[in-house]
Amino acid sequence: MLALIQTLVMALDIYWWLIIASAVFSWLYAFNVVNPRNQFVGSIGNFLFRVTEPALRPIRNLLPDLGGIDISPIILLLILFFLRQFLLTTIAPALLS
Template sequence: MIALIQTIVMALDIYWWIIIASAIFSWLYAFNVVNSRNQFVGTIGNTLYRLTEPALRPIRRFIPDLGGIDISPIILLLLIFFLRQFLLTTVLSLVV
């Protein structure tokens, strides 16, 4: 059971970094720092979008529109942090 919890925590940690990479990429893309016509850049952007959008879309439905500011990645990171801490403190102490 401990191995399962550690695997879930590792997957959450990896997804944490994917969300951060997606947010940074969206800023770079919005400010034309990266070449949007480059196929490699487009592939990275599409991959990051497909990995993060299913988790961010439900959050975006509930938060109000703040203009050009998207706080849904921050909310998702907080949810992941809460779930990770819950697994490590509560669930793991019940198992051990």
């Protein structure tokens, strides 16, 4: 059972970095730092969008309109941090006892 928790923590860590990469990519895309017509850049952006958007969309629907500021990645990162800490500090020690 401990192996399952470690796998879940690893998956949460990977998803954490994908959310950060998606946020950074969206900034680079918005400020025209990356070329949107490049096929490789487009495929990376499409991958990051498809991976993160299903988790970010419900959060965006709950948040009020803040203009051009999107804080949904920050909220999702906080949720992931809470889940990770819950697994490591509550569930894992209970399994070891």
